[in-house]
Amino acid sequence: KATVSVLYCRNKMLRNRLTKQPQQPLVEEQDDGSDEGEALLGERREKAPGGKNNLVAKAGRLFMDLLYAITDIIPGINLVGDVPVPERLWAFKAYVSQAYTVDNDDHFELLKSLWQVCADSKGEDYGDLTRECVVSETWKKFGFQGTDPGTDFRGGGVFSLKNLIFFANYDPELFARLLSQPSSLHSIPFAIAGINITMMLLHLLQFVTAKTCFSTAHNNSSTTKLAKKHILNYMLDESADASTDEEIQEACARVFNKVYAGTFKILFVQWEAEPSPNIMQFNSVLLKTKSILEDKLRSANTLQQFTEGV
Numbered sequence: 001k002a003t004v005s006v007l008y009c010r011n012k013m014l015r016n017r018l019t020k021q022p023q024q025p026l027v028e029e030q031d032d033g034s035d036e037g038e039a040l041l042g043e044r045r046e047k048a049p050g051g052k053n054n055l056v057a058k059a060g061r062l063f064m065d066l067l068y069a070i071t072d073i074i075p076g077i078n079l080v081g082d083v084p085v086p087e088r089l090w091a092f093k094a095y096v097s098q099a100y101t102v103d104n105d106d107h108f109e110l111l112k113s114l115w116q117v118c119a120d121s122k123g124e125d126y127g128d129l130t131r132e133c134v135v136s137e138t139w140k141k142f143g144f145q146g147t148d149p150g151t152d153f154r155g156g157g158v159f160s161l162k163n164l165i166f167f168a169n170y171d172p173e174l175f176a177r178l179l180s181q182p183s184s185l186h187s188i189p190f191a192i193a194g195i196n197i198t199m200m201l202l203h204l205l206q207f208v209t210a211k212t213c214f215s216t217a218h219n220n221s222s223t224t225k226l227a228k229k230h231i232l233n234y235m236l237d238e239s240a241d242a243s244t245d246e247e248i249q250e251a252c253a254r255v256f257n258k259v260y261a262g263t264f265k266i267l268f269v270q271w272e273a274e275p276s277p278n279i280m281q282f283n284s285v286l287l288k289t290k291s292i293l294e295d296k297l298r299s300a301n302t303l304q305q306f307t308e309g310v
Helices: 004-021 051-075 087-095 106-123 149-170 173-181 188-203 222-238 246-271 279-298 303-309
Strands: 026-029 034-039
Touching: 026 034, 034 051, 051 188, 087 222, 087 246, 106 149, 106 173, 106 188, 149 173, 149 188, 173 246, 188 222, 188 246, 222 246, 222 279, 222 303, 246 279, 279 303
Parallel strands: none
Antiparallel strands: none
C-alpha cells in the first residue's frame, strides 16, 4: 500500500508540474476570460472549446482513465484514491438530501402529481388525492409496499418522488408497461424499483451514507469509481453556464434523471431476462443492473453517449 501511495503521489506531482498549477482543484479567472485549473482526478472540465488549457484538461482525464484501466488489469492494486465530489456540486448534494414530509405543501403537491400520472396511465379514476385520504390501498397498485407512500420515501427522500414523476413523463411507454403488470410476486413494483434506483445512484455518487446493499463496500472497484467520475463530469458539463445554486441543482438534476431513466431500462431488461422472476430476486437483479450500468457509464465520456447506449 505504501508503494502504491507513493506512486499515486508521484503521478499527482507530475500532473501538477505538467499543468504548472498548485495541488488543489481551483479555477481562477484569467484576463482573457478562459478557465485554467487543476483537473483533479478528471473532475473539472474546461469551458473553453479549444486551446492549450482544454488540451491539458483532456490529457489529465485520459491519464486518470489509464490509471483506472491499470487497476482493473492488475488485481489488488489501486493507483487512485476515491473520486471527490467537486465543490461546485455540493449544492446538488444538499438538494438530494431533503427528507420527504407530507406536511410540506410542496411535497404534497408532488405526491398529488404522482397519484394523477399513475391513475392516468392505468386509465382509472381514483378520485383526487387529499390529505385526509393520503393513506390508501391504491398506492399498492402503483408499486408501493404499503398504503402510506411516505414510509417508502424515507430512504430516497423527496428527490426519489421527483424521480418517479420525471420517469413517468420521460418514458411513458415503459412506465405504462410497468404499471400494467398484474400485482404479483412476479412483477416489478414500479415505485419501489424507482426509489431503489434513486438510492443506488446516490450511493454510487456517495451522496448518502446509510447502510444498504449499495453501501461503500460495493463502491471500491475502479469500474465503480470511473462510473462515478463520469456522472460528475456530466454534471459539471451540464452546469458549466450555471451561476446560482438553484441553476446548478437544476442542471445536475437533469443529468441525474437521464441516468436514472437509463437505469430503469436496464433493470426492466434484466428482470425480463430472468427465467422465472419474483420479488425475492429483486435485490440480486438490482445488483446486476448496477454492474451493467457501471460498465455503460465507464465507456461513455458524455451523457449523450450514455443515453444512446442504453
